[in-house]
Amino acid sequence: MEKVLFVGAGSMAEAIIAGIVEQDVLPGKQIYVMNRSDANRLCDLESRYGITKVCEDRSFMEEIDLVVLATKPKDIQQVMADIHPFLADSTAILSVIAGTSIDTFEQGLGKRPIARSMPNTSATIGKSASGIAFNDEVSIEMKQSILSLLGAIGIVKVVEEDDLHVVTALSGSGPAYIYYLVEALEEAAVARGLEAHDARELIVQTLEGAAAMLKTTGEEPSTLRTNVTSPGGTTAAGLRALEDRQFKSVIADCINSAEARSRELGALT
Ligand SMILES: NC(=O)C1=CN([C@@H]2O[C@H](COP(=O)(O)OP(=O)(O)OC[C@H]3O[C@@H](n4cnc5c(N)ncnc54)[C@H](O)[C@@H]3O)[C@@H](O)[C@H]2O)C=CC1
Numbered sequence: 500m501e502k503v504l505f506v507g508a509g510s511m512a513e514a515i516i517a518g519i520v521e522q523d524v525l526p527g528k529q530i531y532v533m534n535r536s537d538a539n540r541l542c543d544l545e546s547r548y549g550i551t552k553v554c555e556d557r558s559f560m561e562e563i564d565l566v567v568l569a570t571k572p573k574d575i576q577q578v579m580a581d582i583h584p585f586l587a588d589s590t591a592i593l594s595v596i597a598g599t600s601i602d603t604f605e606q607g608l609g610k611r612p613i614a615r616s617m618p619n620t621s622a623t624i625g626k627s628a629s630g631i632a633f634n635d636e637v638s639i640e641m642k643q644s645i646l647s648l649l650g651a652i653g654i655v656k657v658v659e660e661d662d663l664h665v666v667t668a669l670s671g672s673g674p675a676y677i678y679y680l681v682e683a684l685e686e687a688a689v690a691r692g693l694e695a696h697d698a699r700e701l702i703v704q705t706l707e708g709a710a711a712m713l714k715t716t717g718e719e720p721s722t723l724r725t726n727v728t729s730p731g732g733t734t735a736a737g738l739r740a741l742e743d744r745q746f747k748s749v750i751a752d753c754i755n756s757a758e759a760r761s762r763e764l765g766a767l768t
């Protein structure tokens with residue numbers, strides 16, 4: 500894969516571009532980026548990542564190997580109408596758009612190789628947790644190229660297309676839940692008298708340590724939780740407060756609501 504065009508230059512596109520450039524998967528100049536408006540945004544990306552910015556000219560498009568669609572779902576019909584006439588038949592599509600189905604892309608862009616994925620913003624530092632599904636037009640070689648592109652920005656799981664809705668709810672939106680947890684922990688700690696700076700460092704290290712324990716020990720989270728929980732101790736008291744407030748049911752509501760919204764967004768496009 501030599502030339503990749505990003506349509507949409509928002510936070511997700513930047514996270515992936517940053518990951519690709521940082522991991523040296525493609526030189527910046529082979530990454531073309533177009534946006535609806537905001538020329539300053541394209542200049543900014545050009546100066547930071549060395550990408551090639553695209554304005555009115557569409558003649559370069561027939562040389563593009565892969566188009567990454569990174570607009571909001573509501574803009575996709577307009578995007579497809581804009582780019583379809585200029586794409587070569589062999590150009591593949593990689594969507595990162597929440598909800599929108601492969602079927603919708605096939606209707607708007609014709610039967611061609613299409614991958615629908617769901618990365619997350621930790622792509623910026625090569626730590627995305629992405630899901631992906633392919634249509635039947637994607638060759639083995641193209642699949643490998645796309646998987647290595649996404650692999651450069653983190654881990655990738657190939658899933659059934661329908662499961663991308665729950666992947667979106669879990670790991671696409673997931674970083675926001677973790678940041679919200681950090682906010683809540685910090686507010687509680689500050690309310691109990693800790694300096695915000697100290698609280699933040701303690702929380703982030705606790706998250707990092709817990710994630711590393713899960714990865715390196717291979718233990719079940721419930722076992723690791725039990726190891727922390729002394730009978731009659733502080734952790735048991737804290738966990739009891741979470742259970743009293745139906746913590747697991749709140750989290751299930753969170754995932755179910757996000758999944759339902761992904762399906763809704765898909766139906767709207
Ligand atoms: N932000 C996140 O954490 C994640 C977002 N996504 C998906 O990525 C997509 C983009 O999300 P964000 O980057 O957060 O949104 P964003 O609003 O930051 O970026 C969207 C960009 O698309 C551009 N755009 C709109 N219409 C266009 C058109 N016709 N032609 C060219 N460019 C156009 C806008 O100018 C904007 O820069 C969404 O579909 C979202 O579901 C997926 C995974 C994670």
Ligand SMILES: O=C(O)[C@@H]1CCC=N1
Nearest residue numbers: 597667670671672673
């Ligand atoms: O909130 C959203 O709709 C997008 C999809 C996953 C993360 N951000």
